[in-house]
Amino acid sequence: LGLPTRTLGDMAHIAGGLPQLALPAVPWNLETLKIIVPYAVLMAMVGLLETLLTLNLTDEITESRGYPDRECVALGAANMVSGLCGGMGGCAMIGQTVINLSSNGRGRLSGVVAGLMILLFVLFLSPLIERIPLAALVGVMFVVAQQTFAWASLRVLHKVPVSDVLAIIAVTVVTVFTDLAVAVLFGIVIAAVNFAWQHARELYADSHEDGEGGKHYQVHGTLFFASTTPFLNQFDPANDPAKVILDCQHLSFVDYSAIAALKTLRERYAKAGKHLRVVHLSERCKKLLKRAGEQH
Known part of the structure; x- marks a missing residue:
């Protein structure tokens, strides 16, 4: 039909030579x-992620x-050498x-073999590569995306907690509209908020009266910023007896x-x-109290 077909060579030329110190x-x-x-920093984060x-x-x-530490060290060393030779940074690619x-x-x-073939393409076979139609590359990218996407995750969405479903959807959407680094940070924030919410709800207290009144x-x-209110709600200073013992054997500061929160509780009883007497504090809790200038 005589329709023009754009090729890779219309966008860029990939011909090159051997690396030189630059x-x-x-x-x-x-x-x-x-x-x-x-x-x-952004490129390093995306590459590592x-x-x-x-x-x-x-x-x-x-x-x-695998060995993540070795992979990260090797990736950093390779990118440094590549930069000294005038090359771009790179990382492991999911699609390939x-x-x-x-x-x-x-x-x-x-x-x-993959590295050697890329070297041959750049040095000798670039004229052939530049003749590939862009439409063919689009098809290849669709196939790569289809093979890479974890379709099994869609089948388990109704089996996982709602918070995890929201995190998966949010990270996917953010990745599409921004980049991988922002999406991962966004996912970490969501996971951290959900973790704090769940741990705050799990705090509870058992109480009993002894024979001495x-x-x-x-x-x-776990006692932290999100669980201070549930912690304080476990106590009743107005109706408790004159002597109260707080056992922190199973409580982590x-x-x-x-x-x-502990200071506020003491002030309420005072x-x-x-x-209020606090017992069975862990060594870490004692150090936190000592650093804050509180007596335990």
């Missing part, structure tokens, strides 16, 4: 560093165990890895909010003319 021709001062650091996600996916598919694994590539030889409270859970 230090950046920029002023080596603080102003340059201020410009570079934000982008460097995608590499770790790829490693996790590879471990699941191959039923093996899935295609490699689906083609039964399991050993190091598959990665070596006192009352014992044994609190179970996390932050300064926990210290402030205002009611009663004495």
Whole structure:
């Protein structure tokens, strides 16, 4: 029909040569560093996150165990060398890895062959690559996206908690409209808020009166900023006897909010003319109280 077909060569030329040492021709001062650091941190975060996600996916598919620390160190060293040679930063790619694994590539030889073929494309076969129609590349990307997406996660959405479903949907949407680094940070915030909410609801106290006219409270859970109100609601200073013992054997203090809550509880009992004694504090709790200037 005579319709024009755009090819890869219409967008960019991939022909190149062997790498050479190429230090950046920029002023080596603080102003340059201020410009570079934000982008460097963002690229490092995205590279590390995608590499770790790829490693996790590879471990699941191959039923093996990878070494994240080695992968991260190797990735950082390779990117530093690449930068000194005028190259761009890179990381492990989920799409290429899935295609490699689906083609039964399991050993190091598959990665070596992939690297050598890319080198041949850049040095000698670039004219052939530049003749590939963009429509074909679009089809390839759709296939990669279809193979990469964890479709099994959709079948378990009705089996997991609502908070996890919201986190999955939110991270997916944020990834589409922003980038992977922002999406992961967003997911971490959601998970942290959900974790705090769940732990705050799990705090409870058992109480009983002893034969000497006192009352014992044994609190179970984690005391932090989100659980201070449920913690204080476990006690009744107005109706409790004159001597109250708080057993912290199963209570963990996390932050300064926990210290402030304990101080508030003591003040409430003191205002009611009663004495609160705290026992079985862990060494970590004692250090927190000592640092805050509280006596236990």
